[in-house]
Amino acid sequence: MARLLRAATWGLFPWRGYCSRGTKGFVEALKAVVGTPYVSTAAAVRAQHGQDESVHRCQPPDAVVWPQNVDQVSQVAALCYSQGVPIIPFGTGTGIEGGVCAVQGGVCINLTHMDRILELNAKDFSVVVEPGVTRKTLNAYLRDSGLWFPVDPGADASLCGMAATGASGTNAVRYGTMKDNVLNLEVVLPDGRLLHTAGRGFWPEVPHHVVGGSSWALRGHWCPLPALVSLTWPALSLVPEFLDDVMMDACNRHGKLNCSVAPTLFLEFHGSGQALAEQVQQAEEIALHNGASHFSWAKEAEARSQLWAARHNAWYAMLALRPGSKGYSTDVCVPISRLPEIVVQTKEDLKASGLTGAIVGHVGDGNFHCILLVDPDDAEELRRVKAFAEQLGRRALALHGTCTGEHGIGLGKRQLLQEEVGAVGIETMRQLKATLDPRGLMNPGKVL
Incomplete structure (x- = not known):
């Protein structure tokens, strides 16, 4: 028993050999900064802070701290820096590229108490x-x-x-x-x-x-499209969001909606009452001219909120299609003129892969996501999912786009980043990081 306890102690903080205070002394130093209730080395707490919504698996941090103000963050950082301890920030854990994973152990700084x-x-x-x-x-x-x-x-x-x-x-x-x-x-x-x-x-x-104004009116609009090629729109004062047929079906089931199960473009128009009326008319004409099956709109706040709730819950709507699965989401961004091409290709790739997946995206800037369902314990299925994601990333690069629109590089897209920016780009990034983080302690093992 004594040997097991000793092994467990040495398993905590893999950088312990560099820490002159030792594990216990270092934890006590953290408590002296933020207070005893705001430091935890419990296994369950560490595990919770070592994963996000992604399928990436890696070790949790060695300790979690909850600072209450910027001065405490500064003191914790200085303490970690003096002992060569990695630091990993944590917000809400909703990322999907493994950004919060503690690849080399260290201290996770949970910022949720700094919420003023x-x-x-x-x-x-x-x-x-x-x-x-x-x-x-x-x-x-x-x-x-x-x-x-x-x-x-x-x-x-x-x-x-x-x-x-x-x-x-x-x-x-x-x-x-x-x-x-x-x-x-x-x-x-x-x-x-x-x-x-x-x-x-x-x-x-x-x-x-922040932008806006109390006199502005809002409307939400949506129109099912007969094909995925009618996705280019003029520069109206609108917010476009695309959901394919699989995603619409998932949102109907999850949100108890009755929308058409077809590729659908949601539009929200912003402006004065007169401007809105003109934009709605133009958008409806464009939609019908391009073969949309129909154009519907919602004016009341409750109806608009219900429609957008379907989009906001798309991630969980997909997961509900296959209970027990994990979601693997990849995002790319291409010049908007190439968007129809890559969306059609991606749908074909999804069918060929045999994977369960859907497309959803903020298509107005050429950005879209592909959400795939996967059993993380099924090595073969996980391999196919990762192969699909890499293929999609390379399709985007071939169309002069980027391998990530907003998810970030994290753990899963480091190879694609090298292909996107090249050796010189990677080396320049390394030099910039070394200037700001010479000891390599800030969230190490990610991106580069």
Whole structure:
């Protein structure tokens, strides 16, 4: 028994040989920074923080801490840096490329307790938030101000996670992605120092741009398409979202809807009442001219919310088609002129693979996702899923696109990243990372 306990102790913190305090001493040092209730080395807690929604499997962190403010984050980072301990940030765990996996062990910094909205500047169309705030929480807070934070990746992700992956989403065509909406960041560097990316005086924490106006009206629209080739649209003031027939069937079952089981384009129009009427008319004419079976629309907030809920729950709707399975989602982005081509090819590849999968995407910017169901214990099925994802990534690259639209590289797309940017690109990225993270402690084992 004594030998087993000793082995278990040495199994914790694989970098223990570099830690002069020893395992127990290091954990006590973490507790001294954030408080005893906010540090855990329990196996169940560590396992929870070592996985996201992806199928990637790797070891959990050695400890989890919940800092309450940026000063504590800085102190934890400095402590880890002094002892050569890896650091892995954690938001809500909704990522799907293994970004939170602790490849080399280390300390997971869970940011969910840093969830305050610090300052709203309605006249400047900006808001200052802590990194653990989620997009739904922010928009609930903004509701009475007439403002709105538009980036919507589907999941109720934390703003820090959305910034880390450069999240896109249903509104990206009209309002941009995270990189277009983040004005400034207060960054904790690996050694604990603080960096303000746009100066310290005007934007004190982690501000995000918000857009909108109390006088704007919204409408949700959708139209089933007879084929996947009618996906190019003029520059209307709209938010387009595409769901193929498999996904529509899944959403009907999961959301108790009665939509046509056909490739469908959801559209949400933004603008004044007169502008909306003109846009709806133009969109309906375009849809019918391109062979859409019908064009329907919803004006009331409840009906619109029900339709968009189907899209937001697409991930879970797919999982419900095969209980017990895991979802494997891959995303690519191509020039919009090549979008119909790659979507049609992808549908053909899905049929040929024999896999259960569906296509859903923010197609207005050439970005779409393919969600596949897989039994992670079935090595052969997992191999076919990964082969399909690699083939899709290479199709996108061949069409002068990118292997990821918004999910990030994480663990699963490192080879595709090399093919996309080449040896010089990878080496440049390594040099940049080495400048900011010379000891390689910030979420190591990912991307590069």
